[in-house]
Amino acid sequence: MPQSWDDLESHRPELLALCYRMTGSAHEAEDLVQETYLRAWRARASFEARSAIRTWLYRIAVNVCLTALHGRGRRVLPAGLGTPGEDPDVPLPAAETLWLTPWLGDPAHVAEQRGMLRLALVASAQHLPPRQRAAFLLREVLAMPAAEIAQVLGTSVPAVKSALQRARSRLDELAPSAEQVTEPDSPAARDILNSYVAAFEAADIAALTRLLRDDATLEVIPSGVSLSGKRQCVPFLAEYVLTAPGRYRMFPTVANEQPSAVAYHRERPDAPFRPFGLAVLTTDTTHLVSIAAFTDPELVAAAGFPEDPGRLR
Incomplete structure (x- = not known):
């Protein structure tokens, strides 16, 4: 089992950012991380160090997010609604839509790669199926190798590589070019x-x-x-x-x-x-x-x- 609760708590900022990117809601991310830690605490005795604590926690967090997202529409910004009837994923009028919410945490503590929390990219990621979204985030944000992602998602390495290829292709269509986007502190x-x-x-x-x-x-x-x-x-x-x-x-x-x-x-x-x-x-x-x-x-x-x-x- 983990040596101490601090071993788990040190991963909280990354887990919050992952759950936010998965759901598009900062408030929901807080609840999902709490659920992740509750499950981790209950299962701490079964942790046998066959994988890193980080991988073990991410497996729990991703499963918590996938459960929360099951059967639910994606969160969007208004531009993501499209023309009524054209997007079957968003059949509801604006008043009933699940809106994307902003991230107000400190990005310096959640990822080395800059830009991965930008609003347009988080919105674009919501267009990916949840498991594809999880594979993309684990790879591009957390730099997990395909074999480790397969452990987290409970699938095969070829399936992970296929999911990543489809996710990157879809985001190339949706995500805006970052070539001229300036950093906030410039x-x-x-x-x-x-x-x-x-x-x-x-x-x-x-x-x-x-x-x-x-x-x-x-x-x-x-x-x-x-x-x-x-x-x-x-x-x-x-x-x-x-x-x-x-x-x-x-x-x-x-x-x-x-x-x-x-x-x-x-x-x-x-x-x-x-x-x-x-x-x-x-x-x-x-x-x-x-x-x-x-x-x-x-x-x-x-x-x-x-x-x-x-x-x-």
Whole structure:
């Protein structure tokens, strides 16, 4: 059996990230990791060191995720809904859809390979069948060899290699190119994020228009709004969002290994600011490429920010 409970706890950050990538929900990932540790504790006496503790834990975690995903639709961003009737995997209207949620953990502690927690890639991975998704994540994120993945999934090495080939082919179709995507701590990404925050706080639609790339996208969760191209995004933002200066207060952060901003909102100039949500941005070296806006006030606290933004300034 493991020498101590610390032997198991040291793997928690990686397990959380794996369960998030598998399910597309940070909250669900927490519950699944708890279930993983409960099962591991109950089975600790049966651990005979025929495999590494890490492999043993991942076998439990993957099985927990596969059980949770059985018979359930995938989590998506609004763009993933497609035209009604075209995607049989998502037959429900937006109000009943399982939405992807942002990851607010520290990516430095979960994987060496950067970019694997980016929102678009996590969303693309949801298109893979769950077992194929698990094989891909174990290989690409955790660098497990095919033989070890086969142990985790209880299958053969040829089956794992076939699953990986199909997964990579599908993600090549779905996942966006990362060639011009900047890291969240790069000077270019910080400048774009700061400009985005300033434009929102001042309701400066002209500044935001300059910031958006011509093919920029905007998605709003859970409303289901999905707009593509500056010509669609700007009128929507001008009419429904940036209606007057001083309505938003925003603070830079990082989510899904991307530049992001937590947002507070008030209805009137004399009203207090209240937590509003989180925007996850994708940038290239000069422009804002996409905005995924999650209008969930609980995300502000989850990102480590207080209820009252006055405490931050």
